[in-house]
Amino acid sequence: MASSQTSLDQIKLAMASTNDLFHTEVVIRRNFAALDExxxxxxxxxxxxxxxxxxxxxxxxxxxxxxxxxxxxxxxxRSLDVLPAGEGVVEIGQAILSVAPAGEATQLEVKYVVFxxxxxxxWKWHVDIWNPNA
Amino acid sequence: MASSQTSLDQIKLAMASTNDLFHTEVVIRRNFAALDExxxxxxxxxxxxxxxxxxxxxxxxxxxxxxxxxxxxxxxxRSLDVLPAGEGVVEIGQAILSVAPAGEATQLEVKYVVFxxxxxxxWKWHVDIWNPNA
Numbered sequence: 001m002a003s004s005q006t007s008l009d010q011i012k013l014a015m016a017s018t019n020d021l022f023h024t025e026v027v028i029r030r031n032f033a034a035l036d037e038x039x040x041x042x043x044x045x046x047x048x049x050x051x052x053x054x055x056x057x058x059x060x061x062x063x064x065x066x067x068x069x070x071x072x073x074x075x076x077x078r079s080l081d082v083l084p085a086g087e088g089v090v091e092i093g094q095a096i097l098s099v100a101p102a103g104e105a106t107q108l109e110v111k112y113v114v115f116x117x118x119x120x121x122x123w124k125w126h127v128d129i130w131n132p133n134a
Numbered sequence: 135m136a137s138s139q140t141s142l143d144q145i146k147l148a149m150a151s152t153n154d155l156f157h158t159e160v161v162i163r164r165n166f167a168a169l170d171e172x173x174x175x176x177x178x179x180x181x182x183x184x185x186x187x188x189x190x191x192x193x194x195x196x197x198x199x200x201x202x203x204x205x206x207x208x209x210x211x212r213s214l215d216v217l218p219a220g221e222g223v224v225e226i227g228q229a230i231l232s233v234a235p236a237g238e239a240t241q242l243e244v245k246y247v248v249f250x251x252x253x254x255x256x257w258k259w260h261v262d263i264w265n266p267n268a
Contacts, residue, residue, distance in 0.1 A: 086220025
């Protein structure tokens with residue numbers, strides 16, 4: 001019990017590092033190449049209001065388009081729960097997105113579920129789905 | 135390999151039976167007590183446009199309200215992918231909902247991710263999130 005708790009704590013630290021990479025590199029610095037360190041090579045995202053997006057190339061394009069068109073300023077991710085799932089984990093979380101599409105800043109609150117997998121010893125988003133709270 | 139494939143196939147059959155229960159019992163017959171056979175006792179659902187809903191009682195209330203107010207006629211669920219996840223599985227799927235809120239029938243297409251767990255030897259929805267395709 002103690003050692004599996006330690007290991008889950010270590011995974012949570014690794015997850016926080018990936019979540020932070022999304023926030024600082026992808027959203028704030030608009031370094032979309034960093035998405036390769038956030039998503040697995042065969043990841044899928046299921047965005048609201050659009051069909052599922054599969055694979056690195058398409059995911060990079062999706063976020064580049066969305067972050068630029070929404071003029072996103074930050075994406076603060078907060079884990080609400082992390083459930084062990086074999087070699088992966090399932091995370092339930094909440095994101096506060098700050099966007100300014102027409103110069104006018106606004107905040108959006110979304111909730112998400114991410115199925116995480118390890119790839120090249122880094123914890124990454126393998127399946128990523130979210131929707132707005134309101 | 136062969137035996138783990140067989141076991142995944144068996145899980146998929148069990149999943150199809152639960153998905154069918156949701157369709158026939160919950161949506162068509164409006165037997166909301168059947169939700170106890172669909173969701174685990176500590177399940178969570180993350181519906182678009184509303185906060186997360188936790189636990190059996192609240193989940194039963196959520197679906198009773200939604201199915202009745204939307205005048206839902208059917209919910210056809212289709213698995214697109216099933217990923218092994220330790221003692222659970224992660225399913226990516228698609229649902230076609232037929233609703234008739236003001237008597238006028240219309241179809242909604244949503245995609246979903248469900249984290250499945252076994253409870254009392256039945257495969258059930260433990261974390262359930264979805265969003266519309268358009």
